[in-house]
Amino acid sequence: MQIKKLHYLSGITITIFVGLHLFNHFISIFGIEYHLEVMDKLRLIYRNILVEPILLLAVFVQIVSGLKLFGTKRKTVSSFFEKLQLWTGLYLAFFLIIHVGAVLTGRYILQLDTNFYFGVAGLNTFPFNLFFIPYYALAILSFFGHIAAIHAQKMKQSIFGMTAEQQAKFILLKGIILTLIIFYGLTNGFTGVEIPEAFNILLGK
Numbered sequence: 001m002q003i004k005k006l007h008y009l010s011g012i013t014i015t016i017f018v019g020l021h022l023f024n025h026f027i028s029i030f031g032i033e034y035h036l037e038v039m040d041k042l043r044l045i046y047r048n049i050l051v052e053p054i055l056l057l058a059v060f061v062q063i064v065s066g067l068k069l070f071g072t073k074r075k076t077v078s079s080f081f082e083k084l085q086l087w088t089g090l091y092l093a094f095f096l097i098i099h100v101g102a103v104l105t106g107r108y109i110l111q112l113d114t115n116f117y118f119g120v121a122g123l124n125t126f127p128f129n130l131f132f133i134p135y136y137a138l139a140i141l142s143f144f145g146h147i148a149a150i151h152a153q154k155m156k157q158s159i160f161g162m163t164a165e166q167q168a169k170f171i172l173l174k175g176i177i178l179t180l181i182i183f184y185g186l187t188n189g190f191t192g193v194e195i196p197e198a199f200n201i202l203l204g205k
C-alpha cells in the first residue's frame with residue numbers, strides 16, 4: 001500500500017481517539033472528579049484488548065510513515081501550509097514517542113493509574129512545568145496545525161465566503177482557543193493542582 005494512504009488511514013484512527021482524548025481534557029474545566037469519571041467511561045472504549053492494540057499500532061504506523069513522508073517532502077515544500085504540515089508532523093512524532101512511552105511506562109513499570117494526576121503532575125509543579133507547558137501546548141497546537149494544513153491543501157469549496165486557507169486559519173484559531181481552555185482545566189483555573197502522594201515518584205520525591 002502507498003505510504004500516504006497508510007498514513008491517511010492510521011491518521012483517521014488516531015484522530016478519532018484524539019477527539020475523545022481532548023474532549024476528556026476539556027471536561028476538566030468542570031472539575032477533576034468529572035474528568036476522572038469521563039476517563040473511566042472512555043477507557044471502556046479505547047483501553048480494551050481489541051481497540052488499544054489497534055490504536056498503538058496506528059501510532060507506530062503514523063510515526064514511521066510520517067517520518068518517511070517528511071523525508072521525501074522536505075526538499076519540495078514551499079507554501080506556509082505545506083511547511084506547517086511538515087513541522088507539526090515532526091513535532092507530533094517527537095511528542096507521541098515520549099507521551100505514549102511515558103503512559104506505558106507509568107502503567108506497566110511504575111504500576112500507576114495513568115489518570116488525570118499522572119498527566120498533569122509535571123504541568124502543575126515547578127520546575128517541571130517549564131518543560132510540560134510548551135510540551136503539551138505544542139502537541140495540541142501541532143495536532144490542529146497538521147489538520148489545518150491538510151484542510152488548506154485539500155478543501156476546494158468556500159464556506160460562508162471563506163477560502164480554504166481562511167478556513168484553515170479558523171481551524172488554527174480553534175486549536176489555540178482549545179489549548180487555552182484545556183490548560184485552564186488541567187491547572188485548576190491556573191491556580192495549580194495538588195498532586196496525590198501516589199504520584200510522588202514522577203516528581204522525584
Ligand code: HEM
Nearest residue numbers: 008011014015062063066067069070086089090092093150
Ligand atoms: C496525530 C497524528 C497524525 C495525523 C492524524 C496525521 C494525519 C495526516 C493526514 C490525514 C495527512 C494527509 C495525507 C494525504 O494527503 O492523503 C498527512 C500528511 C502528512 N503527514 Fe501526518 N499525521 C499525523 C502525524 C504525522 C507525523 C508523526 C509525521 C512525521 C513527520 C507526519 C508527517 C506528514 C507529512 C510529511 C505529510 C504530507 C504528505 C504529503 O503531502 O505527501 N504526520 N498527515
Ligand code: HEM
Nearest residue numbers: 018043052059100103114115116118119120136139140143
Ligand atoms: C494536555 C495534553 C495531554 C495530556 C495531559 C494527556 C494525558 C494523557 C494521559 C493521562 C494518558 C493515559 C490515558 C489512560 O490511562 O487512560 C494519555 C494517553 C494517550 N495520549 Fe495523551 N494527553 C495529552 C495530549 C495528547 C495529544 C495531543 C495526543 C495525540 C496527538 C495524545 C495521544 C495519546 C495516546 C495515543 C495515548 C495512549 C492511549 C492508551 O492506549 O492508553 N495525547 N494521555
